[in-house]
Amino acid sequence: MQNSNGFNLPPVKETMQYQYEILDTFVIINASFFMSLFFFISAYFVIPSIERKGAGKFMLDKLKRLGIPTLITLLVIFPMMSLDYATSNIKGIFLTGNIDLGVTWFCWTLIVFSGVFALCSQITSGSQKSFVDKPIPAIWKILLFAIIMIPFNFFGLYMMEALGSNFLGFHLLKFFPMYISMFYFGILAYRYQWLDKLERKHAFLGILMWVAGLFIYKVASAYGLNGEVAMRGFTVIGMSMFLLYSFKKLCNTKGRWSSMLTRTAFAAYVVQLYPMKLTADFYQSFMTQSPLVNFVVIAIPSVIGSFAIGYLICKTPILKRIF
Numbered sequence: 001m002q003n004s005n006g007f008n009l010p011p012v013k014e015t016m017q018y019q020y021e022i023l024d025t026f027v028i029i030n031a032s033f034f035m036s037l038f039f040f041i042s043a044y045f046v047i048p049s050i051e052r053k054g055a056g057k058f059m060l061d062k063l064k065r066l067g068i069p070t071l072i073t074l075l076v077i078f079p080m081m082s083l084d085y086a087t088s089n090i091k092g093i094f095l096t097g098n099i100d101l102g103v104t105w106f107c108w109t110l111i112v113f114s115g116v117f118a119l120c121s122q123i124t125s126g127s128q129k130s131f132v133d134k135p136i137p138a139i140w141k142i143l144l145f146a147i148i149m150i151p152f153n154f155f156g157l158y159m160m161e162a163l164g165s166n167f168l169g170f171h172l173l174k175f176f177p178m179y180i181s182m183f184y185f186g187i188l189a190y191r192y193q194w195l196d197k198l199e200r201k202h203a204f205l206g207i208l209m210w211v212a213g214l215f216i217y218k219v220a221s222a223y224g225l226n227g228e229v230a231m232r233g234f235t236v237i238g239m240s241m242f243l244l245y246s247f248k249k250l251c252n253t254k255g256r257w258s259s260m261l262t263r264t265a266f267a268a269y270v271v272q273l274y275p276m277k278l279t280a281d282f283y284q285s286f287m288t289q290s291p292l293v294n295f296v297v298i299a300i301p302s303v304i305g306s307f308a309i310g311y312l313i314c315k316t317p318i319l320k321r322i323f
Contacts, residue, residue: 035106046186062111145233146234206242
């Protein structure tokens with residue numbers, strides 16, 4: 001058996017197959033919201049950055065800090081992992097319009113999203129008026145939006161099936177309706193200071209929406225539809241509201257370790273595939289019949305290795321200006 005990154009997973013006895021199902025569930029739960037939340041958080045800082053630097057310098061900074069890591073993935077990390085794959089991957093953009101950017105598809109997508117917003121802000125700069133404060137949308141509006149997004153999410157699925165999973169470097173177009181929405185909501189959240197207005201009721205609603213999303217997943221799957229796409233609006237918005245409120249109340253502190261991990265997190269994110277592959281290759285012959293044990297044994301060194309490399313990158317004179 002192979003996972004999505006190409007690392008071989010051993011076939012296990014039928015009595016142990018349930019552990020793969022546990023891991024699949026773990027992936028589905030995390031994937032149901034976290035990348036969309038990352039787009040929200042990234043967008044939250046776009047407006048102050050443009051106001052401070054200007055649109056031109058803002059985009060040059062994005063190209064440097066996001067574009068160079070993307071090129072490093074294509075031209076350094078991938079060849080180190082497999083030269084044949086790195087070569088065929090680059091050829092793919094000319095043959096099919098698809099190219100795998102690894103985890104830096106997020107960086108490339110952020111460049112595009114930020115560029116579109118910067119361009120729009122420049123076009124409308126002459127007609128901008130002072131913004132009237134707006135509260136967080138009412139609960140019924142939030143629920144209505146989640147419902148309205150269902151057909152848009154399925155349209156994204158249709159586009160992905162027609163164009164490919166990595167069309168122009170945009171990974172899994174079926175999720176892009178929610179990525180675009182959450183990026184836009186991040187802009188609005190800063191403009192109207194919605195994070196300061198989050199209340200306990202929003203966290204409670206978020207959990208209910210997330211649970212409702214899992215129910216929609218089960219129902220849609222039972223009818224032969226893509227449950228992951230159907231539930232997306234509910235799980236993304238629901239869990240995002242819950243986590244944003246929870247972290248605001250419980251984790252809004254700063255310490256030595258948290259500062260260091262925050263500083264190195266982006267570099268660790270970019271290089272994560274390499275220490276993961278090294279760990280998986282080394283552990284290959286020792287893999288047990290327990291997928292959960294294999295997961296833990298590979299995950300812990302991979303995370304530590306990613307942050308260790310990220311720390312060294314952030315200490316390197318030239319690279320620390322990028323990361």
